[in-house]
């Protein structure tokens with residue numbers, strides 16, 4: 001395995017893959033540590049998790065630089081990501097006891113209650129796009145619930161994986177309670193089947209989700225799947241267009257467009273279509289593109305060359321199918337996996353840009369006649385992660401978000417984001433299970449009924 005700087009195309013470092021024998025010894029060490037960790041009080045776990053937050057904040061710049069080098073994230077966005085990780089660690093450090101305290105239920109028994117016990121080792125298979133955040137939003141609640149975690153990170157962010165492992169070592173967590181393993185994705189199956197692994201959490205593509213779900217299903221192990229999306233943003237005729245355009249562009253381009261909950265399809269009512277299209281395209285043009293380590297850059301290179309080429313292929317196919325290119329759409333000369341902000345309009349059902357996830361800075365604009373067609377178009381997708389609607393009529397927006405849109409996270413007049421206080425996850429091919437909030441910490445626990453006659 002190796003890491004490559006997407007700005008220069010130069011290899012950074014080679015990491016030998018672990019043998020299955022080595023993985024087995026890591027799992028045995030994690031299990032031993034789990035047996036002591038599960039008995040610790042929430043207070044003791046809290047102290048350690050808060051130290052994790054402290055280290056994250058102290059080394060914020062160093063981690064942001066690492067992400068910039070390994071996957072091209074602009075520095076300021078990397079620093080914000082690390083801060084978000086520190087916040088989620090503190091949140092679960094402080095709230096885990098409240099979320100997982102035993103609950104008395106009055107029945108015919110002399111005493112009956114629900115208690116929440118850890119499962120054991122949870123395998124976390126994580127993506128490269130938010131190399132710290134995706135890991136911490138899974139790991140903070142999972143560890144605070146008393147579990148152990150073995151991380152299989154994406155192969156192009158091995159340095160981030162080691163940096164995260166080092167944080168838990170530095171704090172003094174039991175040896176191997178949080179462990180990194182360098183294995184290729186075909187070996188994930190062996191880990192899922194390992195008797196010491198009790199559950200698996202994947203954040204990644206729908207294809208990886210289907211594979212992991214089938215392996216976990218074959219051995220009946222719990223899985224949480226946070227997968228891809230093609231989030232629709234509906235712009236109704238009464239929307240505040242200035243605000244809608246700004247929010248839509250920010251949501252499309254955050255993290256270079258490489259976010260599961262980035263806005264991907266813009267579904268615009270006929271009467272405001274031309275104005276939206278014009279203003280949106282003008283704003284997409286205003287980005288400062290360049291090396292992610294340079295001050296003030298907000299669009300770096302895409303994380304890998306092959307991902308950039310795949311995205312370009314999707315743009316070309318969509319144009320062949322009849323979409324109109326308004327901006328971008330050409331691979332720039334020079335090194336690095338850069339791709340320009342790109343706008344496709346007159347996107348229609350059946351086109352690649354309508355059906356597939358566009359994981360980069362490419363927007364698909366779709367014209368619809370009215371609200372009903374907008375909702376039908378928004379839901380006309382195999383995905384169901386996030387969705388948003390823009391309207392000045394808040395009641396109407398709330399109604400559409402709450403009752404009509406088929407997705408796990410539906411927003412009105414704002415872009416879809418993950419908030420540690422709220423559950424996050426999808427439906428349909430965007431996966432199942434939830435992270436964050438109170439529901440997130442209840443995914444990897446045994447919800448046990450105790451009945452005393």
Ligand code: NAP
Pocket residue numbers: 125126127128129134152153154155156183184185186188189203204205206207208209211212225226227228229259260261357359385426430
């Ligand atoms: P990916 O290719 O699916 O990889 C994600 C992780 O799964 C990596 O660790 C990868 O390892 C591993 N993996 C890939 N194929 C696998 C397989 N068949 N069996 C077992 N493990 C496998 O996804 P990505 O390109 O890193 O990330 C982008 C995708 O993640 C997008 O579709 C995005 O929407 C989705 N995502 C979803 C969320 C969410 O919360 N719903 C958040 C972020 C990203 P290797 O790197 O070694 O292949």
